[in-house]
Amino acid sequence: MTMELRHLRAFLAIAEEGTITRAATRLHTGQPALSRTLRQLETHLGVRLVDRSTHHLELTAAGRAFRDRAAAALAAVDTAFDPRSLAALPLRLGHPWAALGDLTLPLLRRWDEEHPGVPLELRRVDDRTAGLAQGKVDVALLRGELRSPDLVTELLLREExxxxxxxxxxxxxxxxxxxxxxxxxxxxxxxxxxxxxxxxxxxxxxxxxxxxxxxxxxxxxxxxxxxxxxxxxxxxxxxxxxxxxxxxxxxxxxPVPLVLAWHRGAPAHPAIPDLIRLAHELVAER
Missing domain, CATH: 3.40.190.10 (Periplasmic binding protein-like II)
Incomplete structure (x- = not known):
């Protein structure tokens, strides 16, 4: 059977809601139909994604790994079909807290002056990778030691x-x-x-x-x-x-290292080098 976007949306709804009932309500569909869609996806992948042994569903290890892939795929599709992206492709900068500290506002203002055609969207995402793993952002300001082989990092400074x-x-x-x-x-x-x-x-x-x-x-x-x-x-x-x-x-x-991070190997936003340069300039000027 050919997999469709509805299979990804069904799985993510189940993962987020924790029950077939709530996920079906959210998607405006029936519980039997949603259960069939989940089984089709699991059959296609050859793995069990959801543990149904309890009333509150739990993701299996494979399900947790697939969740990020599914979220990133849907985010890419949503971006592709967003009519605003035809006018300008925004650079989505994620952070889980504090962004660039007191340099955050200077970063946004200087970016607007130097790159008026490329919106810089600052997004707080309460997640270890500030939304990178789910495809919610293009680049992220992250603190601490990162050991993920999937990410490229650029050290900006070390904070006391x-x-x-x-x-x-x-x-x-x-x-x-x-x-x-x-x-x-x-x-x-x-x-x-x-x-x-x-x-x-x-x-x-x-x-x-x-x-x-x-x-x-x-x-x-x-x-x-x-x-x-x-x-x-x-x-x-x-x-x-x-x-x-x-x-x-x-x-x-x-001290704690502060880095800019983005996906290794994936097509990177073309404005990321400009963001790195500007961030380094602001740190040096402090």
């Missing part, structure tokens, strides 16, 4: 780490902090796109309590409410000021 603490805490009264100062507190960790892990601390001196969050807004709220402390980079205070949060230099944690 900062402690992020409630403004009314004793910690906020100090000029600088060390990792050990944060140990008695619960630590807020962004498990989706953050650069902080418990490996920063010695194994015998790690915080006992972890509050897991999935995006920057949840992370900031946990700290502002006095429920936790956090660790970030020097870009965060420049992008996220908050009256209930204080930022202090962290003296004994290594």
């Amino acid at each position: 780490r900062v402690a992020v603490v409630p403004a009314d805490s004793d910690l906020a009264g100090r000029d600088k902090l060390a990792l050990a100062d944060l140990t008695p507190w619960p630590i807020a960790l962004n498990t989706v796109a953050g650069t902080t892990t418990l490996d920063l601390w010695p194994a015998a001196a790690r915080p006992r309590t972890v509050i897991e969050v999935t995006n920057t807004d949840e992370w900031l709220t946990a700290i502002a409410a006095g429920r936790a402390v956090g660790i970030s980079t020097s870009a965060t205070p420049r992008m996220h000021t908050h009256p209930a949060i204080a930022y202090r230099p962290l003296t004994d944690a290594p």
